[in-house]
Amino acid sequence: MGNEELEAVKKALAAMKKIELTGFTNTETATAYFKEKEMILEGIVKTMETITVQESSEMEALKATVKSLRDELKGRAANPRELTRKELQYRLGKALAAAWTGNHGALAELSFTPNLKADNWTNPRDVSWGEKGWNVNEKAALGSPMGNLSTNDQYLINPIYETEIMQDAAKKSVMMPLVRHRPMMGPSIFLPTRDRGGVQLHWLTAYGQQITGSKPQGAQRVELKAYTLAGYIPWYDEFEEDVFIDLGAMFIDEFTEVYGQEFDRQCLLADDDPFTGAMAVDGAEEVEIAGADINGLTWKDFRDAVYRVPAEERKDCAWFLHETVLNHIANIEDADGRPIWRRPTEAMPGKLDLYPYHEVSIMPQIGAVENDTPFAIFMNPKRIQHGNRKGIEIKKFDGTTESMEYGELFLRFRKRDGFLVTRPSGNMVILKTKP
Template sequence: MQQVLTAIAELKDIIAGTTEKVASYEQKIEELTKAFKAHEERIWKLEKGATPARVSIGDRRVTWDAEQRVEFLRWFQGALTRTLNEGTDAEGGYLVPEEFRPELLRLVEKYGLFRKNARVIPMTREEMKIPKLASGVNVYWPGEANAITEASANIFGQATLTAKKLAGYITASQELVEDSSLDVVDLIVTVFAEAIAKEEDRVGFKGDSSGTDPFDGVLNASGVNTVTMGSGDTTYDKVSYDDLCDMISAVKNTEGCVWCLHRTVLGVIRKLKDSNGHPIWASASGGDPATILGYPYLVSEVMPSTADGSQADKPFMFFGNLKYALLGDRKKITVGTSEHVKFAEDEIAIKVVERIAINIAVPAAFAVLKTAAS
């Protein structure tokens, strides 16, 4: 019996020691948990301290923290040309998956040529005046003791940049936003950028302020050198080798010059021959060269096409240095959202806005090819 009692006493001592160790481990676990939470809070504060995203909701501008930005990216899914809904594939239904990971295939057109090649100038106010050389000066050979003829003081001019708003607006159904598992944020940003870049190209290359455009592009700018095609050449496909040579000759300084034209016009130029009957392009066995008559070329879908309707007496391609065209950046692309504008329809309204200015500062640096009137 004594042995049993002794064994029980020893067992109690072991249990007491084990309990003490368990309590010590529990205390350490609690301390580690508190330390982990403290680190987590510090990281969260750093994330919240990051540059906030600003968006428009209704008539207010609000600042979003890191968590809200993540939530915004989760629901900001849709397409950008019309109201999106889940039931119609062409209007966003493609973004709603059935069973498998959705894959989106699309053709991206190449835009943004004007911004890439023009001189981009940051603007800090609505209007900015850029000094430019309007004319040269004359020098003389005065005789001995004769007065030197004074040059004209009116050699300087100003190119004025006046910012205008370019904007887009769509709505997206809540069902599409909630049910789409495809992360289309990059796609949305790309499509927005492409739409704006396309419009910048259109206005920069062929804008016409006598109509609804806010700026004149190169084709319609006052003061550009105009080369008119021969009598009877009233369509773009009548462009000739001589016309191209005349365009080059019309520009005094051809350094940095490029051609800008539509792909269908380029197709016509591919077939042109010089006065000796040799193709000005490349041999049939060679690939497309990087130049036309020694100068690079830009192909833009916004330029006039041979498939256009009325073509008589119209400018359709140009040659020149686009660094003499100015693009003023007053406000970068911003995105605003609101759940209140279409509250009754349970839709989210999305708008995109930028403010830019375009000015062909030195029109003499360009030669425009124009069809004959008859």
């Protein structure tokens, strides 16, 4: 009897170890959740009191597990809600200052972890904080370097904070909410991409009839690589506790602004730098406008380009262009001097000749469009694959000419991403001026 109850206790404790980490959207849900967990623990304790097995060491271990879970529940129940904006900024700022000064205890308290390798970044779950400092929880492969945990000065941001920061970055980017995102566990993954017409159907109208027809088009394997993107934020002397909120807010603003723009650049304009965006990719069809130069652009040019894309693909497509190009279309007048696209009393339409559009600030402005210059693209943004390798790393960086000559210091951040435009042929049309 005792052994059966002991096994039941072990199973119950194993299930209890999964306690939510990210908080709750409202207090009622949190209260109900923790109350349920507490009741389960109470039942486990009462069951343990009736067990009469001889293995006292095993019982002591189970009691220690129960105590640990109770303490964890109390800590989580004390603050079950999600962080407010100011709390996030304060904690992030405090961690940034701790990374700068090497305060490992504060970093551990805020769930920042040291990053031990440059290529294969440390998994935060593999590192913990103990009485003697950082501990590697999982044994590394034979021959792996130990790393110097005591002097390590590059840290991975708390994954919960990273999620909040990336949500802010998505608001600064046009393409981030639109493209297809794929998690990457390594520096490279192969993706099967299948275009329309990959599957063929055949009717069989008699028993034993031979299935004839051409070989179906298989999926094309393409490689998505991830590289490391680094940025540098100026650092000004010492930051005290009263400016932790400002420091956290500064990092979020600086990171999200530049990262959002670079995300859009890699999706659209980059030309082997290090990825190739949709405007520079081989295979996309280029359509010249009817007028002699950009000043002759009319809404008919957009209509002619749209119909180069098959209808089944076209339904998911949208235009991507600069706001000055859109403004040019909005100001085209008819023979009586009235705007064709919208009148002064009307709101800006959400579509350009029946298809949605997105204004992208990094696309060519109409005043900078010369001859033989692409300036707009019509495509399904899901054709662009974004590989997301989790982790934002921060590091104190003073090895620059500016620091030696002017005493100017920087906080470096790094993130890993990959971009790939798939199947542009027949699916993307670029609008450009004549040579």
